Amino acid sequence: MHxxxxxxxxxxxxxxxxxxANLGPSTDELWHSGDRDRxxxxxGSMGLCSSIALGMALSTDEQVISLDGDGSLLMNMGTIxxxxxxVPSNLIVVVWDNEQWxxxxxxxxxxxxxxxxxxxxRGCGIEKTATVRDEEELLSVFHQALDEExxxxxxxxxxxxxYLPVSPVEPEMTLYRFRKSFGD
Amino acid sequence: xxxxxxxxxxxxxxLKSVGVELMSALPETWLVHLVRMGEDDPDMKLVRLNxxxxxxxxxxxxxxxxxxxxxxxxxHGFLASVNGIVSLAQLYRIPLLMLISYRGHMGERDPWQxxxxxxxxxxxxxxxxxxxxxxxxxxxxxxxxxxxTLAESSxxxxxxxxxxxxxxxx
Numbered sequence: 001m002h003x004x005x006x007x008x009x010x011x012x013x014x015x016x017x018x019x020x021a022n023l024g025p026s027t028d029e030l031w032h033s034g035d036r037d038r039x040x041x042x043x044g045s046m047g048l049c050s051s052i053a054l055g056m057a058l059s060t061d062e063q064v065i066s067l068d069g070d071g072s073l074l075m076n077m078g079t080i081x082x083x084x085x086x087v088p089s090n091l092i093v094v095v096w097d098n099e100q101w102x103x104x105x106x107x108x109x110x111x112x113x114x115x116x117x118x119x120x121x122r123g124c125g126i127e128k129t130a131t132v133r134d135e136e137e138l139l140s141v142f143h144q145a146l147d148e149e150x151x152x153x154x155x156x157x158x159x160x161x162x163y164l165p166v167s168p169v170e171p172e173m174t175l176y177r178f179r180k181s182f183g184d
Numbered sequence: 185x186x187x188x189x190x191x192x193x194x195x196x197x198x199l200k201s202v203g204v205e206l207m208s209a210l211p212e213t214w215l216v217h218l219v220r221m222g223e224d225d226p227d228m229k230l231v232r233l234n235x236x237x238x239x240x241x242x243x244x245x246x247x248x249x250x251x252x253x254x255x256x257x258x259x260h261g262f263l264a265s266v267n268g269i270v271s272l273a274q275l276y277r278i279p280l281l282m283l284i285s286y287r288g289h290m291g292e293r294d295p296w297q298x299x300x301x302x303x304x305x306x307x308x309x310x311x312x313x314x315x316x317x318x319x320x321x322x323x324x325x326x327x328x329x330x331x332x333t334l335a336e337s338s339x340x341x342x343x344x345x346x347x348x349x350x351x352x353x354x
Binding site for chain 2: 018045046047048050055056060064076078079085175
């Protein structure tokens with residue numbers, strides 16, 4: 001499974017729901033999949049993608065989707081425990097797991113060895129979890145996540161492909177459009 | 185425990201009066217009453233963190249959805265949050281109210297707090313974060329209101345350092 005194609009697929013099915021994307025390719029490919037006001041593109045802030053989505057989920061009744069990455073989440077693994085403690089029913093975390101810090105030169109991450117992020121989530125008390133390896137499986141569990149209360153934690157194993165051009169870096173504009181879509 | 189309940193209540197009431205709906209925290213002796221007040225308040229969302237930097241993300245997310253929040257932390261927790269403050273709150277212009285217990289300052293007896301105490305203000309200054317020391321309970325309400333006003337108007341982090349004079353009774 002490739003992240004860009006899978007991101008486009010998820011965008012077709014998630015309706016108007018807000019999405020927070022991890023820095024780097026997850027953000028770039030979300031932008032290329034279809035720029036929308038309810039996409040939040042993170043630049044910098046490595047590790048905080050799912051913490052941001054958690055803060056949102058605790059402050060709105062809408063379902064919130066985090067598109068995180070294995071390397072980033074490994075940096076802030078404690079936040080999985082915080083999600084497990086807060087149990088926000090409207091939070092869906094998808095982790096694009098390429099088992100690498102790919103952007104810096106394809107160095108193997110800990111998920112290429114012993115770390116299984118789905119098991120980490122289960123160990124933190126998150127009950128709705130899955131690991132998927134193709135788009136069909138991903139779509140099936142994603143629909144289940146949209147229909148059933150969470151929190152959901154879905155590890156999507158992916159293969160890296162050539163990077164797309166970097167999306168426009170407009171932090172203040174991103175924030176303005178995103179907040180405005182919540183009516184502020 | 186000689187942490188001032190009365191002054192913690194004054195701080196808590198001030199946070200409520202500026203509309204704070206969510207607070208994030210780790211256990212910290214000086215903040216013990218404040219955290220309990222959040223826990224006992226059905227209208228406050230208290231998020232317990234594993235590391236303070238998570239709280240920058242949580243506060244950012246709350247801001248996206250239109251909720252006001254505060255981070256409660258010890259100054260060592262502030263030091264642990266620096267990257268999140270710089271590369272999320274400052275980069276994106278997020279109003280971030282931080283209440284920081286000022287350990288390792290005048291009167292500190294614990295040697296392990298002293299280095300963090302020495303670093304706190306210089307690091308706030310180098311990050312360009314406006315800050316103020318809270319020590320007089322009579323002024324706390326006004327100072328918290330003004331800090332929140334500045335955070336919102338500047339769309340930036342603002343810090344209030346909770347001093348021993350305010351938090352400790354001995």
